[in-house]
Amino acid sequence: MKQFINFIKKEFYHVLRDPKSLLMLFGVPIAQIVLFGFALTNEIKNSNIVIVDNAMDNASQKLIYEIRASKYFNVGQIFMNPDQMDAAFKTGKVKLALVIPKDFDNDLQHLHTAQVQIIADASDPNTATTLTNYMTSIISDYQNQLWQDGGLPYSILTQQRILYNPELAGAPNFVPGVVAMVLLLICVLMTSVSIVREKEMGTLEVLLVSPFNPFLVIFSKMVPYIVVSLINLTIILILSVYLLDLPFKGNLLLLYGESSIFIVCGLSLGLLISTLTDTQQTAMNTSFLLTMLPTMLLSGYLFPIENMPLFLRILSNIIPAKWFYIIIKSVMLKGLGIKYIWRETLILSGMTVFFLTVSLRNFKIRLQ
Amino acid sequence: MDKEMVIKADKLTKRFGDFTAVDAVSFDVAKGEIFGFLGANGAGKTTAMRMLCGLSKPTSGEASVAGFDVFRYPEKIKKNIGYMSQKFSLYEDLTIKENIEFYGGIYGLTNKQIKDKGTELIDMLDLQAEANKLVRGLPLGWKQKLAFSVAIIHEPKIVFLDEPTGGVDPANRKQFWELIYETADKGITIFVTTHYLDEAEYCDRVSIMVDGKISALDTPSGLKKTYNAKDMNEVFFQLARNATRSGD
Amino acid sequence: MNPITLQNITKTYEKGKVLAVDDVSFSVNDSEMFGLIGPDGAGKTSIFRILTTLLLPDKGTASVCGKDVVKDYKAIRGMVGYMPGRFSLYQDLSVEENLNFFASLFNTSIKQNYELIKDIYVQLEPFKDRRAGKLSGGMKQKLALCCALIHKPSVLFLDEPTTGVDAVSRFEFWEMLKRLKKQGITILVSTAYMDEVEHCDRIALMQNGKILSMDTPDKIIKSYSEKLFELKGDNKHKLLKDTMTYSDAVGSYASGESIHVSFKKNGKSDADIINGLKGFLESKGYQHIEIVPTVPNIEDCFLSLTKTEIHG
Numbered sequence: 047m048k049q050f051i052n053f054i055k056k057e058f059y060h061v062l063r064d065p066k067s068l069l070m071l072f073g074v075p076i077a078q079i080v081l082f083g084f085a086l087t088n089e090i091k092n093s094n095i096v097i098v099d100n101a102m103d104n105a106s107q108k109l110i111y112e113i114r115a116s117k118y119f120n121v122g123q124i125f126m127n128p129d130q131m132d133a134a135f136k137t138g139k140v141k142l143a144l145v146i147p148k149d150f151d152n153d154l155q156h157l158h159t160a161q162v163q164i165i166a167d168a169s170d171p172n173t174a175t176t177l178t179n180y181m182t183s184i185i186s187d188y189q190n191q192l193w194q195d196g197g198l199p200y201s202i203l204t205q206q207r208i209l210y211n212p213e214l215a216g217a218p219n220f221v222p223g224v225v226a227m228v229l230l231l232i233c234v235l236m237t238s239v240s241i242v243r244e245k246e247m248g249t250l251e252v253l254l255v256s257p258f259n260p261f262l263v264i265f266s267k268m269v270p271y272i273v274v275s276l277i278n279l280t281i282i283l284i285l286s287v288y289l290l291d292l293p294f295k296g297n298l299l300l301l302y303g304e305s306s307i308f309i310v311c312g313l314s315l316g317l318l319i320s321t322l323t324d325t326q327q328t329a330m331n332t333s334f335l336l337t338m339l340p341t342m343l344l345s346g347y348l349f350p351i352e353n354m355p356l357f358l359r360i361l362s363n364i365i366p367a368k369w370f371y372i373i374i375k376s377v378m379l380k381g382l383g384i385k386y387i388w389r390e391t392l393i394l395s396g397m398t399v400f401f402l403t404v405s406l407r408n409f410k411i412r413l414q
Numbered sequence: 415m416d417k418e419m420v421i422k423a424d425k426l427t428k429r430f431g432d433f434t435a436v437d438a439v440s441f442d443v444a445k446g447e448i449f450g451f452l453g454a455n456g457a458g459k460t461t462a463m464r465m466l467c468g469l470s471k472p473t474s475g476e477a478s479v480a481g482f483d484v485f486r487y488p489e490k491i492k493k494n495i496g497y498m499s500q501k502f503s504l505y506e507d508l509t510i511k512e513n514i515e516f517y518g519g520i521y522g523l524t525n526k527q528i529k530d531k532g533t534e535l536i537d538m539l540d541l542q543a544e545a546n547k548l549v550r551g552l553p554l555g556w557k558q559k560l561a562f563s564v565a566i567i568h569e570p571k572i573v574f575l576d577e578p579t580g581g582v583d584p585a586n587r588k589q590f591w592e593l594i595y596e597t598a599d600k601g602i603t604i605f606v607t608t609h610y611l612d613e614a615e616y617c618d619r620v621s622i623m624v625d626g627k628i629s630a631l632d633t634p635s636g637l638k639k640t641y642n643a644k645d646m647n648e649v650f651f652q653l654a655r656n657a658t659r660s661g662d
Numbered sequence: 663m664n665p666i667t668l669q670n671i672t673k674t675y676e677k678g679k680v681l682a683v684d685d686v687s688f689s690v691n692d693s694e695m696f697g698l699i700g701p702d703g704a705g706k707t708s709i710f711r712i713l714t715t716l717l718l719p720d721k722g723t724a725s726v727c728g729k730d731v732v733k734d735y736k737a738i739r740g741m742v743g744y745m746p747g748r749f750s751l752y753q754d755l756s757v758e759e760n761l762n763f764f765a766s767l768f769n770t771s772i773k774q775n776y777e778l779i780k781d782i783y784v785q786l787e788p789f790k791d792r793r794a795g796k797l798s799g800g801m802k803q804k805l806a807l808c809c810a811l812i813h814k815p816s817v818l819f820l821d822e823p824t825t826g827v828d829a830v831s832r833f834e835f836w837e838m839l840k841r842l843k844k845q846g847i848t849i850l851v852s853t854a855y856m857d858e859v860e861h862c863d864r865i866a867l868m869q870n871g872k873i874l875s876m877d878t879p880d881k882i883i884k885s886y887s888e889k890l891f892e893l894k895g896d897n898k899h900k901l902l903k904d905t906m907t908y909s910d911a912v913g914s915y916a917s918g919e920s921i922h923v924s925f926k927k928n929g930k931s932d933a934d935i936i937n938g939l940k941g942f943l944e945s946k947g948y949q950h951i952e953i954v955p956t957v958p959n960i961e962d963c964f965l966s967l968t969k970t971e972i973h974g
Contacts, residue, residue: 588965610855
């Protein structure tokens with residue numbers, strides 16, 4: 047056991063003493079989250095919207111005034127009928143429409159409740175969600191204002207309608223995608239490179255000619271990267287909750303558990319690559335090729351799988367990131383429990399066992 | 415006798431922070447001379463050689479190589495020297511011919527010159543049958559001879575050889591030195607480092623660096639006389655045994 | 663029982679295309695220092711890797727400490743110390759961290775076997791916090807030796823431990839090996855430096871995967887099959903070139919400060935040979951020529967044994 051601990055200690059020294067790998071380990075995920083975050087907020091400011099004002103009364107005028115005052119929206123035309131609105135959406139310049147019903151003021155005054163409808167263009171689902179949220183919050187501000195002014199509880203019910211991509215399938219949020227990509231990249235790349243480095247430096251030769259079990263060599267290499275990956279996951283979660291205001295709905299323990307399975311899957315894949323390559327350079331290239339591309343293209347993170355040709359849809363099933371992406375989305379964003387994701391968990395675990403077995407079988411206890 | 419000096423170093427010094435790697439080293443090397451540059455590991459040989467090749471700027475002192483000042487004209491120096499080391503020499507995944515074409519090209523030889531020189535070189539080394547084979551497959555001794563010939567393809571004034579014969583078998587080492595002799599006879603100056611002290615005997619003059627300074631410089635027979643030694647091994651031991659810098 | 667035995671070991675690479683070790687047999691005695699001497703590509707490293715269980719031989723059998731290198735590889739891995747040709751310690755770990763790591767790898771500690779490495783370790787101690795990558799060549803070798811010794815192996819395998827190391831450090835290194843040998847450790851060591859054979863009890867001269875000759879250094883020198891003369895004169899470069907054209911000689915090459923010229927033993931007296939060569943050179947215009955019979959060194963033996971391999 048002491049051997050094992052010493053080995054792990056040594057691996058940590060390697061990680062901590064190489065500024066380049068440290069940057070890779072912690073810089074890349076942070077940069078991804080921050081960059082995505084900025085890209086998103088920039089897009090959302092001054093979005094073009096239209097308003098269909100069927101009421102044309104005092105209350106609707108005041109609401110429109112509040113919306114105009116917001117920095118997020120650029121209120122274009124005020125239409126009188128829904129056909130004009132449809133035409134405006136088709137030009138693609140309008141991201142969102144607010145429909146105020148007839149008798150808006152009257153309903154508020156007498157029934158203390160009224161309905162408005164928010165219609166969003168969800169061909170870009172991220173933007174659609176965010177804009178809808180902003181609009182809702184402006185309306186609820188307005189509602190609170192009315193309440194204070196009149197001393198009576200008014201309520202405006204918002205009814206949302208999502209156009210073009212009603213389920214927001216594709217990428218409702220990039221955070222789960224970044225998590226999947228970062229974990230996979232770190233695990234595969236770092237493991238494969240660190241083992242191949244020992245081959246290249248000749249230290250593996252000395253390790254093999256020692257009574258230390260070769261498989262313990264492998265496991266002790268995995269431990270530091272499991273730790274680093276979990277730290278990374280935590281950083282990403284903290285950033286997305288506090289910097290990007292992403293609500294975290296699910297069970298944290300479940301999320302870490304599922305992530306651990308995915309991490310071990312990545313480490314096994316990294317080990318497999320290390321048994322097949324001889325230089326750090328090839329190990330690195332192979333890792334990039336096997337992690338970045340499939341994760342970006344076939345996990346459903348950037349491109350919805352439903353819209354892909356049959357062949358790619360079938361192919362996507364063998365991408366571990368696809369299953370993990372479904373799991374993490376369900377846990378993080380929808381707050382679902384294991385009941386709903388046991389199938390995906392089982393598939394991911396199966397893949398992990400498969401990669402681990404193949405790579406351990408492939409690991410040579412001699413030189414070639 | 416007034417010989418043309420192709421390397422002149424005067425109080426050449428290189429410091430890295432507090433550490434003086436090369437400490438006010440002065441020496442001259444004449445045209446066509448075989449100059450052995452010896453020293454213990456860490457004595458400062460590599461640093462001194464880098465300064466002379468124009469790869470590293472001296473901290474103080476003066477030096478000129480092939481008539482060019484190392485401070486002002488490092489690029490001109492590079493055009494007038496050849497360099498070969500045990501570690502870096504030829505591209506293993508190119509053929510002999512391709513290596514010759516490549517190096518001829520970077521030294522600005524015309525296509526005709528490359529062709530003529532290449533044929534001459536391949537004939538001289540008896541490599542006609544291997545000319546279109548990858549360098550990877552050649553025995554080490556042949557690789558080193560080829561690397562040396564390529565390093566002088568542009569007829570430089572000086573060629574720097576950094577441990578050129580490490581690991582080479584005795585027969586090929588002898589042949590390598592015959593090549594060096596021939597090159598020196600053509601007027602090309604040879605500046606060579608080695609750990610084989612019997613090779614130091616083949617040099618016209620030998621300098622021995624200890625702790626950043628040149629502690630001896632003479633012909634091999636002169637050195638043996640001065641230190642009352644039977645061979646260069648003994649000379650080297652007397653000088654290098656007391657080095658303080660062995661840990662660096 | 664011999665600590666190291668090889669019988670008809672053959673090893674090829676690239677599916678039999680490259681022959682690295684060609685039917686090699688030898689055995690090393692208890693507490694003997696046995697040297698494999700030969701240039702790069704002679705097959706030394708392959709032999710080391712077969713004996714340290716890192717490679718499987720194509721043909722033949724080998725055993726270390728009585729254990730078969732193929733079947734009992736696990737047992738061998740615990741008993742031997744191995745220093746590969748390349749510097750194979752962790753460059754980003756300090757001297758002490760490297761030692762501690764290798765000690766724990768073998769389930770021991772620096773303290774437990776301090777006696778064995780003391781001599782070497784005291785020289786390293788001032789630098790114990792320095793990263794291994796920042797040590798000089800000589801110091802790196804000493805550290806690697808310490809790491810290979812830390813578990814008190816009964817057999818030590820050292821593959822070209824002195825390559826690229828300066829003459830003084832090399833000498834010190836050999837002195838250390840001799841002290842280890844006195845403590846009963848069997849040592850198999852390889853080198854490309856011919857002048858280092860004097861430190862070995864027995865040597866095997868190797869080239870192209872074959873053993874050319876195997877014996878004590880003295881006996882190998884005694885079995886030199888040619889007559890060797892030392893030639894001195896002015897203008898050494900030219901003298902060597904002209905001597906090489908002398909057809910009676912079978913070999914002529916620079917050796918140290920002089921030129922060595924070898925002749926076949928064919929009944930001619932030394933005086934006849936000397937006069938013959940002298941006459942030849944005088945006819946070429948040389949005057950102050952000195953030719954004396956001389957005792958060959960290992961390099962001369964190697965050159966004589968590999969004569970058929972010399973090109974050009």
